[in-house]
Amino acid sequence: MLDAMQTGAPPLVQMDNIYKQFGGIHAVEGVSTDLYPGEVVGVLGHNGAGKSCLMRILSGAMRASSGQIHVNGAPADMKSPHDARAFGIETIYQTLALANHLDAPANLFMGRELRTRFGNLDEKRMLSEATEALRQLNPNFKNLREPVARLSGGQRQVIAIARAIYFQAKILIMDEPTAALGPSETAMVADLTLKLKQEGIGIFLISHDMADVFELCDRVMVMNKGRNVGAFRIEDVNKDDILSLIIKGTLPDDWEPRGNSR
Amino acid sequence: MTAPIEPPRIRFLPSGSTLHKLSAVITLALLIAVFSFTSPAFLSVNNGLTVLLQTSVIGLLAIGMTMVIITGGIDLSVGSILALSGVITGLTIKAGLPVVPAMGLGVLTGALCGFVNGLVISKMRITPFVATLGMMLIARGLALQLTGAAPISRLGEAFGTLGNGALFRIVEMQPNGFPKVIFPGIPYPAILLLVVAVLGWFLLQKRQIGRHIFSVGSNEEAARLSGVNVDRTKIWAYTASGALAGVAGMVLMSRLVTVQPNEGVMYELDAIAASVIGGASLMGGVGSISGSMIGAFIIGVLRNGLNMAGTSAFVQMIIIGIVVIGAVYIDQIRNKI
Numbered sequence: 001m002l003d004a005m006q007t008g009a010p011p012l013v014q015m016d017n018i019y020k021q022f023g024g025i026h027a028v029e030g031v032s033t034d035l036y037p038g039e040v041v042g043v044l045g046h047n048g049a050g051k052s053c054l055m056r057i058l059s060g061a062m063r064a065s066s067g068q069i070h071v072n073g074a075p076a077d078m079k080s081p082h083d084a085r086a087f088g089i090e091t092i093y094q095t096l097a098l099a100n101h102l103d104a105p106a107n108l109f110m111g112r113e114l115r116t117r118f119g120n121l122d123e124k125r126m127l128s129e130a131t132e133a134l135r136q137l138n139p140n141f142k143n144l145r146e147p148v149a150r151l152s153g154g155q156r157q158v159i160a161i162a163r164a165i166y167f168q169a170k171i172l173i174m175d176e177p178t179a180a181l182g183p184s185e186t187a188m189v190a191d192l193t194l195k196l197k198q199e200g201i202g203i204f205l206i207s208h209d210m211a212d213v214f215e216l217c218d219r220v221m222v223m224n225k226g227r228n229v230g231a232f233r234i235e236d237v238n239k240d241d242i243l244s245l246i247i248k249g250t251l252p253d254d255w256e257p258r259g260n261s262r
Numbered sequence: 263m264t265a266p267i268e269p270p271r272i273r274f275l276p277s278g279s280t281l282h283k284l285s286a287v288i289t290l291a292l293l294i295a296v297f298s299f300t301s302p303a304f305l306s307v308n309n310g311l312t313v314l315l316q317t318s319v320i321g322l323l324a325i326g327m328t329m330v331i332i333t334g335g336i337d338l339s340v341g342s343i344l345a346l347s348g349v350i351t352g353l354t355i356k357a358g359l360p361v362v363p364a365m366g367l368g369v370l371t372g373a374l375c376g377f378v379n380g381l382v383i384s385k386m387r388i389t390p391f392v393a394t395l396g397m398m399l400i401a402r403g404l405a406l407q408l409t410g411a412a413p414i415s416r417l418g419e420a421f422g423t424l425g426n427g428a429l430f431r432i433v434e435m436q437p438n439g440f441p442k443v444i445f446p447g448i449p450y451p452a453i454l455l456l457v458v459a460v461l462g463w464f465l466l467q468k469r470q471i472g473r474h475i476f477s478v479g480s481n482e483e484a485a486r487l488s489g490v491n492v493d494r495t496k497i498w499a500y501t502a503s504g505a506l507a508g509v510a511g512m513v514l515m516s517r518l519v520t521v522q523p524n525e526g527v528m529y530e531l532d533a534i535a536a537s538v539i540g541g542a543s544l545m546g547g548v549g550s551i552s553g554s555m556i557g558a559f560i561i562g563v564l565r566n567g568l569n570m571a572g573t574s575a576f577v578q579m580i581i582i583g584i585v586v587i588g589a590v591y592i593d594q595i596r597n598k599i
Contacts, residue, residue: 061487082489097487099480101547102473110477111489113470120468163488 010073011036012171012202013058013089018067020053027053028064029226035171035202040193042213042234043206045223046246051206052094054223055173058204059091060084071171082111088170092160092177094206100149104141105130107148108163133162137192154185161192172196172203178212190216210239224249232257282541285592286556290563297567304570311428311446315517317562318451319344321555322510323533324540325462326376326503328554331537332466333499334479334546335390339379340507341529342401345522347372347508349405352414352521361420369508375401376504380497394500398530405523414521424450425517451513458506463551475499479546535582536561539589560585 011034020028028050035041043051056062058069060078069076071087078084081091091097098107105126114122114129127144134141137158148156157177164172174193178186193216197203207213213220214234221231222245229249232241236257244252298305323340330337351368355361375397382393428447436442466472474495477485486492510529515521538544539560540553561582568578 059487080489081487082491085489091487093487095483097481097484099477099484099547101480102476106473106477110473110485113473115470119470121470121473 009036010070012072014070014073015054015058016068016070018054018057018069019065020050020057020062021065026226028057030067031223031226031228033221033228033231035204037170037200037202038197039218040197040203040205040216042217042220043204043223044208044213044220044242044246049223049246050226051223052175055091055175055204055206058084058171059089059173061091085112085167088168089173090164090167090169090171091173092157092164092175094175094177094179098148098156098159101147103147104134104144104151104159107159108133108166110163112167129166130162133166134158137162137165138188153180154182154188157181157185157189161189165196169201172201173206174203175206176208177205178207178209186212210242213242214239222246282592283550283553283556286540286553286560286589290556290560293560293563293567297563297570301567301570304567308446309566309570311449311452313559313562313566314452314455315449316566317558318449318455319510319514320529320532320536320561321455321558322458322506322513323529324536324554324558325458325551326506327530327533328537328540328542328549328551329462329466329475329499330390330503331534331542331544332475332479332546332549333496334482335383335496335499336394336534336544337376337379337500337503338391338394338530339375339397339401340503340510340533341526342398342405343372343375343504343507344511344514344526344529345524346375346401346405347511348515348521348525349408349414349523351512351515352417353408355417355421356414361418361423365424365512368512369505372508372511373501373505376501376507377497379504380500383500384493384496402524409521409523411523413523415519417519417521419519422516422519424454425513425515425519429453451517454509454513458509459551459555466551471495471498476547479548481547532561532582533558535586538586557589 013035015034016032018028018031019026031050031054033041043055045051053062057064058078060081060083063079069078071089076087078087078089084091099110102110105123108130109126114126116122131144134144138155141155141158143151148159151159157180161177178189181189190212193203193205205213205217217234219231219233220237220242222229222242224246227249230245230251238258241251241255241258244250294305303309323344327337327340347368350371351364354364354367359367379394379397382388382396383390386393427450429450430445431447432444433441434444466475474485474490475498477488477490478492478495482492485495511526514525518525536557537549537554538557540550540555540557542549542554564582564585565578568581573581
């Protein structure tokens with residue numbers, strides 16, 4: 001990641017001066033951030049700080065009131081989740097965004113169904129591709145034909161992650177990916193995050209779990225009341241600094257970069 | 263990394279939707295058995311074909327209704343659209359248009375009404391109940407206004423072919439000069455219903471639009487975030503429902519060889535009942551054409567059998583009401599399994 005930053009290559013994602021208003025409420029106010037290949041940027045803040053809103057703008061689920069987004073240096077106008085996907089942006093939502101009545105392959109391919117030459121749904125290929133994609137993440141994945149409502153939280157999370165990986169995300173947004181998971185499943189998601197990072201995928205990680213943040217992230221940005229109140233390399237801050245930013249919106253008075261790199 | 267341990271599944275029990283469909287088929291078989299005892303004329307080829315004919319209108323409406331219900335919506339306007347489509351066809355035939363293009367225009371009218379429903383629901387964000395309630399009044403009002411509430415008759419023999427004709431009808435001339443019907447033939451409406459049902463099943467199960475209809479009904483937000491065009495999917499479903507209401511209108515008016523602007527009142531409720539008896543959930547995401555066809559036949563057989571047993575129309579309403587509640591109750595039990 002440092003290589004990419006130093007060679008001056010354009011960032012994977014650059015968001016400039018993003019604003020989002022709902023009536024008189026300013027959910028996001030002039031936030032800028034960027035993301036380089038192979039790095040994990042933690043997006044932190046308490047509920048309602050605007051972090052989910054910012055990420056929804058990047059994933060095309062919501063349109064910014066103003067501001068620009070560049071993907072690989074080129075301007076990107078995300079009108080819908082479909083557009084965002086065309087730029088290689090995939091999102092794993094906190095709510096998992098699964099259709100409960102449908103089975104795993106139908107969910108994995110939702111909105112991007114595989115079709116035969118005659119335009120019919122290619123159930124056979126979707127099942128075999130889904131089986132392979134899901135087994136890669138969890139070798140014990142069974143019940144592929146069951147409606148996903150009957151699956152465990154971990155299995156549902158696996159489907160949501162498999163969906164991003166299968167379609168070869170370049171940019172991954174993970175919105176509290178471990179909120180609904182048990183310890184072993186959380187560890188699996190952490191392993192996976194590091195693996196994806198090594199493959200050069202850029203990841204925005206929204207999380208409340210400080211342990212996760214310090215284990216996985218290269219950089220963090222903290223949002224408070226819709227503003228970006230601080231962006232740091234993870235070595236320059238500690239847990240108390242981040243909590244201070246999240247709660248007060250400012251760093252402790254005696255703060256100086258803690259990392260040994262400066 | 264350990265996988266969550268799956269509880270052992272009880273395999274000899276059929277799955278939820280199969281169970282529901284099975285109970286519906288058993289209900290249908292029981293009804294037929296009971297009515298065969300109460301009325302000797304019930305179990306005959308002729309009456310069987312009559313039931314087919316009578317069910318075809320509800321069946322056609324139920325196919326469109328099922329698609330709409332699977333998206334999580336409802337279409338209250340189909341009965342009125344059926345009447346308006348018939349009126350448009352009747353008026354254009356009177357104006358000199360041949361029967362086939364006039365019927366095409368009638369179906370198109372239905373599709374247009376459905377398309378407007380879809381637009382109002384998806385673009386204006388009006389709930390399906392209110393939007394289609396409005397269309398129910400608009401279409402009925404238009405049908406009555408255009409005709410001055412009077413029926414249009416003397417539409418020619420060709421207009422009656424769709425509703426009264428039959429395939430493989432065998433008639434033999436007897437030595438005494440009177441014709442004898444050996445086999446009354448399969449009525450065209452029944453054939454039409456079969457074709458439309460197979461087409462509906464194919465679209466819902468084998469095509470992308472069908473998958474999107476299920477996705478939208480199951481979790482609209484998830485479908486939107488996954489890149490499904492939710493508005494287009496809904497508009498498609500309501501347009502299909504409107505077009506099928508138009509087709510049902512053609513069948514019904516053709517059978518009477520008269521266009522009645524006040525025909526089809528409360529048919530939407532029969533169509534909804536057929537879908538729900540067949541296992542469709544008004545919460546969306548669940549439903550099938552085959553189930554709705556069984557549902558339509560349960561209503562058809564019930565009506566026909568009660569008529570033949572001499573039960574009054576009012577008692578029939580009570581019984582069908584009870585059947586609908588019973589079907590939903592079974593649905594709830596099924597969801598607990």
